Amino acid sequence: MxxxxxxxxxxxxxxxxxxxxxxxxxxxxxxxxxxxxxxxxxxxxxxxxxxxxxxxxxxxxxxxxxxxxxxxxxxxxxxxxxIHPSYRTFSQGPKNPTPGYTLRTRLVVTLLFGGGILATWWYVYAEKQQKMQVQRMEQLKKVALGHGCFSLLDHTGQRRTKADFLGRWVLMYFGFTHCPDICPDELEKLTNVVKALDEEAGLPSVQPLFITVDPERDDVAAMARYVKDFHPRLVGLTGTPEEVREASQDYRVYYSKGPKDEDNDYIVDHTILIYLINPDGLFLDYYNRTVSDTQMLQSIRNHMKAYMKMSPK
Structure with missing residues (x-):
């Protein structure tokens, strides 16, 4: 019909x-x-x-x-x-599947999969770094450097030992007050680094130490006059020749007094290094003359962030 x-x-x-x-x-x-x-x-x-x-x-x-x-x-x-292509019946269904839905689904799956891989990698990396840090601390304990307990007089005349500085980060330098240029330059670099660390929030303060290798001329009074030209927290340490020799040998610092001139003045040849000591009293790193203030600052900052307090055994 x-x-x-x-x-x-x-x-x-x-x-x-x-x-x-x-x-x-x-x-x-x-x-x-x-x-x-x-x-x-x-x-x-x-x-x-x-x-x-x-x-x-x-x-x-x-x-x-x-x-x-x-x-x-x-x-x-x-x-x-x-019939217009858009006027299709329900029985025929859409001509093509909606591409947005498929794209969103793939994107979500990709993000979830990638996030899982990233989280797993980060966890493994953190565990590896922590294990390496523990191994490094154990190795530092076995290194024959800075294991002794020095006993010296500070620039105020008080007796100081290594135990007095436990719990604090320490930057230590060996030199002498009659040094014409090298020692003042290194102490100035040390002062700049300590000041920069003091300005960074969240980082612990650093205690600077200056140990003389010329105990014959660098008495308490001479050390007091010298350290006031640098950082206000700088502590000058001196003592008898035997006490100074013991502290120097503990950190493998070489020094030798040169010949005297007509004015009885002499130069002391010595090791030029700045030592970094962690709060446990363990030697961590050293910095020679070629290391700049910026490089030294970045290195100390990295050591502080990676530091993990060793449990007593």
């Missing part, structure tokens, strides 16, 4: 357009044509025409069929040509 009704409507439209001279198509009428008449008898064709004429020509799969093509092709074959 439906095909018969379509055939009658199409034949009527064809006859009507042939009589009035208009092109016999359902999708477009030339100017002067009267399209209303066939649609009065077949009102459902009016909805088809409106749906077709309201869409741009570029959206159709091909040129719209004529009345005769509709008659020969049949409604079942011609209907898909008349």
């Amino acid at each position: 439906l095909m018969l009704q379509v055939s009658r409507c199409i034949n009527f439209d064809f006859r009507h357009t042939m009589i009035h001279g208009a092109p016999g198509t359902l999708l477009g009428f030339a100017s002067g044509a009267r399209p209303g008449l066939p649609f009065r008898r077949c009102p459902w064709l009016l909805g088809v025409r409106k749906a077709l004429c309201s869409q741009p020509a570029s959206t159709y799969r091909r040129c719209p069929p004529s009345s005769r093509e509709l008659l020969h092709l049949g409604l079942k074959q011609a209907a898909p040509c008349l």
